[in-house]
Amino acid sequence: MRLVAIGALLVPALLLAQPAKDSCVECHSVMDGPIQKPALLIKNDIHTANGLSCADCHGGDRTSDDPSVAMSKAKGFVGKPKRAAIPQLCANCHGSADFMRRYQPRQRIDQFELYKTSVHGKRLAAGDENVATCIDCHSVHDIRGVKDALSPVHPLRLPETCGRCHSDAHKMAKYGIPTDQLEHYRTSVHWAALKKGDLSAPTCASCHGNHGAKPPEVESVAAVCGSCHVLFAQLYEKSVHQPIFSAASGGGGCIVCHSNHGIQDPTTAMLVGPKAVCANCHEPGTPGAKTAAQMAQWLDGLDAALKRSSAVLTEADEDGMEVSEAQVRLGDGNENLIKARLAMHTFQPEEMHKPIEAGMAIANETLRAGQTALHEKDVRRLGLAISGFFIAITVVAIWLAIRRLEANGSGYIEPVK
Amino acid sequence: MTAKAIQWLDDRLGLSAIRELMDHKTVPVHSATRWYYFGGITLFLFGIQMVTGILLLFYYRPTVAEGFDSVRFIMTRVEFGWLIRSIHSWSANLLIFVAFVHMFSVVLTHAYRPPRELTWASGIVLLGLMLGFGFSGYLLPWNQISYFATKVGTDVAAGTPGIGPSIARILRGGEDVGAPTLTRFFALHVMVLPLITVGLIAFHILLVQKNGMSTPPWIAASRVRHLKFFPNFLLREVMVWYGALAVLGVLAAIFPWELGEKADPFASAPKGIRPEWYFLAQFYTLKLIPSHVWIFEGELLGVAGFGVLAVGWALLPVWGVNRAGEARTRLVTGVAIVLIAYLAAFTLLGYIK
Numbered sequence: 001m002r003l004v005a006i007g008a009l010l011v012p013a014l015l016l017a018q019p020a021k022d023s024c025v026e027c028h029s030v031m032d033g034p035i036q037k038p039a040l041l042i043k044n045d046i047h048t049a050n051g052l053s054c055a056d057c058h059g060g061d062r063t064s065d066d067p068s069v070a071m072s073k074a075k076g077f078v079g080k081p082k083r084a085a086i087p088q089l090c091a092n093c094h095g096s097a098d099f100m101r102r103y104q105p106r107q108r109i110d111q112f113e114l115y116k117t118s119v120h121g122k123r124l125a126a127g128d129e130n131v132a133t134c135i136d137c138h139s140v141h142d143i144r145g146v147k148d149a150l151s152p153v154h155p156l157r158l159p160e161t162c163g164r165c166h167s168d169a170h171k172m173a174k175y176g177i178p179t180d181q182l183e184h185y186r187t188s189v190h191w192a193a194l195k196k197g198d199l200s201a202p203t204c205a206s207c208h209g210n211h212g213a214k215p216p217e218v219e220s221v222a223a224v225c226g227s228c229h230v231l232f233a234q235l236y237e238k239s240v241h242q243p244i245f246s247a248a249s250g251g252g253g254c255i256v257c258h259s260n261h262g263i264q265d266p267t268t269a270m271l272v273g274p275k276a277v278c279a280n281c282h283e284p285g286t287p288g289a290k291t292a293a294q295m296a297q298w299l300d301g302l303d304a305a306l307k308r309s310s311a312v313l314t315e316a317d318e319d320g321m322e323v324s325e326a327q328v329r330l331g332d333g334n335e336n337l338i339k340a341r342l343a344m345h346t347f348q349p350e351e352m353h354k355p356i357e358a359g360m361a362i363a364n365e366t367l368r369a370g371q372t373a374l375h376e377k378d379v380r381r382l383g384l385a386i387s388g389f390f391i392a393i394t395v396v397a398i399w400l401a402i403r404r405l406e407a408n409g410s411g412y413i414e415p416v417k
Numbered sequence: 418m419t420a421k422a423i424q425w426l427d428d429r430l431g432l433s434a435i436r437e438l439m440d441h442k443t444v445p446v447h448s449a450t451r452w453y454y455f456g457g458i459t460l461f462l463f464g465i466q467m468v469t470g471i472l473l474l475f476y477y478r479p480t481v482a483e484g485f486d487s488v489r490f491i492m493t494r495v496e497f498g499w500l501i502r503s504i505h506s507w508s509a510n511l512l513i514f515v516a517f518v519h520m521f522s523v524v525l526t527h528a529y530r531p532p533r534e535l536t537w538a539s540g541i542v543l544l545g546l547m548l549g550f551g552f553s554g555y556l557l558p559w560n561q562i563s564y565f566a567t568k569v570g571t572d573v574a575a576g577t578p579g580i581g582p583s584i585a586r587i588l589r590g591g592e593d594v595g596a597p598t599l600t601r602f603f604a605l606h607v608m609v610l611p612l613i614t615v616g617l618i619a620f621h622i623l624l625v626q627k628n629g630m631s632t633p634p635w636i637a638a639s640r641v642r643h644l645k646f647f648p649n650f651l652l653r654e655v656m657v658w659y660g661a662l663a664v665l666g667v668l669a670a671i672f673p674w675e676l677g678e679k680a681d682p683f684a685s686a687p688k689g690i691r692p693e694w695y696f697l698a699q700f701y702t703l704k705l706i707p708s709h710v711w712i713f714e715g716e717l718l719g720v721a722g723f724g725v726l727a728v729g730w731a732l733l734p735v736w737g738v739n740r741a742g743e744a745r746t747r748l749v750t751g752v753a754i755v756l757i758a759y760l761a762a763f764t765l766l767g768y769i770k
């Protein structure tokens with residue numbers, strides 16, 4: 001009787017523990033060729049992990065082993081969805097708050113709405129099936145979570161994913177847009193930061209948007225850059241260059257000096273020298289060129305002074321001298337260098353000079369601290385040598401005193417024989 | 418006049434007894450005489466610790482907010498503060514090393530034999546006190562390494578079977594290392610331990626005077642020459658002390674004891690955190706013991722093992738001699754060599770790994 005009771009409890013539990021039958025995977029996984037592929041890929045799909053199956057997108061009855069039933073129209077089988085229908089198909093679930101709440105309650109549900117406003121979405125609606133739909137970026141049948149490092153939309157892989165189409169000259173030919181964005185991006189400071197593991201560094205989607213992807217217009221470039229570089233954007237907005245750059249044809253704002261995809265580490269070479277971007281507008285010898293040269297000189301001067309102080313403090317530190325206070329202070333100096341670089345975006349020399357002056361004062365102060373520490377180290381070594389000399393003399397004197405004391409064997413007591 | 422003053426003092430203090438002791442105290446001269454110096458060096462270094470410790474007290478502030486900054490102030494602003502602090506730290510380490518050498522020299526020359534059982538026992542307690550000084554003093558600069566090393570150290574203490582958690586709570590003054598721990602360690606370091614240590618050192622030296630210097634069993638005591646302690650041996654001892662002072666000077670001037678970063682209890686523990694070298698062998702052993710051995714918790718078993726070992730070691734005069742009071746030289750020498758090899762190897766492994 002007890003066994004029956006246990007059996008009655010166990011059987012439903014075991015049945016519940018069994019994975020739901022999926023005839024789609026069962027049949028397609030033993031087929032040959034392209035038709036087999038989805039059944040193999042779907043093991044890694046985030047939807048599978050959440051209990052969804054082929055039938056949830058393709059329709060049909062996955063519980064039937066009979067293909068004519070499993071893939072019957074009566075059971076809602078739609079087969080391969082038309083390309084133009086894919087965004088709507090995904091949105092059936094991803095656009096439903098009620099549905100998404102069960103799996104990812106914090107995920108947005110407006111992807112399809114945004115997509116419809118994007119260049120991709122608009123062209124798809126106009127009948128251009130060459131443009132990207134959901135599956136072109138997120139993959140299909142092996143769709144992974146965005147944070148999964150193997151997902152094609154993971155920050156480290158996104159540039160390559162966008163580049164798959166946008167670097168394809170053949171695909172882009174009819175749109176008349178350049179195909180060198182990825183090539184340039186991979187030379188940029190943003191990609192360098194991303195490669196180092198800083199996943200907050202911008203990728204294509206950070207500036208262009210993802211589902212609502214479109215190129216920033218001239219007037220919104222500063223806003224796009226300013227979403228991360230907030231203080232730079234604020235100063236630039238008030239600067240004399242803002243109206244001039246914004247009026248530039250073919251692109252304005254930040255990209256006039258920094259370019260767009262291939263943004264390089266901003267150095268004073270942008271201000272003076274053969275690669276100076278200022279020289280593009282300000283002829284040599286003009287007040288503008290002179291101001292740029294002055295700013296470069298200040299920045300380079302402060303940078304060199306801080307580096308010198310840092311080297312002296314490091315040397316003192318490695319020699320065991322206590323210079324941590326000066327090293328912390330040097331951090332303030334470096335902060336002033338950053339402030340000076342920031343103030344450059346006002347394009348007002350007097351604004352830049354304030355942090356330069358403060359930074360130079362700190363550089364000199366910390367340099368003195370480092371030099372004092374190094375001098376102190378020498379004094380200590382000298383003191384050590386002098387005291388070592390006196391200790392040696394004392395030891396020799398004691399040794400001589402002992403010899404004298406024991407010259408005739410006195411001090412020793414021989415054993416009694 | 419001087420003679421009168423001496424006579425006056427003699428009448429009141431009994432100086433003639435001291436003079437008598439000075440005249441009669443001798444040191445046996447044989448192949449192992451050099452080991453006698455290590456007790457004296459230990460005493461000298463303890464004196465250095467007292468003097469430099471008192472000087473540090475003038476500026477050190479035992480609070481979480483000010484501890485680190487006050488040590489930095491000593492290192493950077495106080496005249497010769499860097500020297501005093503560096504000597505205090507280096508001398509502490511040398512002191513423990515020399516105390517270990519002294520202990521093993523006593524074991525290998527079998528000086529623990531009757532009637533010197535109490536000299537041995539007081540020496541073992543003194544070594545424990547020195548380790549206590551090291552452990553408590555390490556936390557006082559309140560830097561990152563010392564903070565986390567103390568956490569690890571008190572965790573090990575918490576592993577003592579039965580009373581461990583209570584010991585850890587008493588040491589820390591709470592559940593974790595914090596402000597109460599610092600003040601407790603400070604009180605222990607500058608008041609409790611010194612008082613006990615000074616008393617015990619006096620007892621230890623008194624016993625050495627009472628029983629004289631031991632001669633190793635393989636040397637016939639009646640056949641060795643003796644050297645007068647005052648002034649002959651003492652002058653030699655002073656030479657060695659000067660040597661120790663020179664070593665301290667070199668270490669302090671060329672390798673000033675570093676200050677590190679201020680302790681941040683919310684930061685993650687620095688990588689490869691480990692206690693001071695004199696606790697490394699035990700620390701590494703505990704790391705090697707599996708988390709569970711049969712029905713016992715590994716760490717608990719390890720700490721209990723060390724406890725048994727320490728008690729056994731303190732009882733050396735009991736098991737290290739036969740009924741006739743002669744040393745079991747082979748057994749004790751063998752055990753001492755194994756122990757030295759274990760401490761050296763595991764300290765090295767603890768340092769490397």
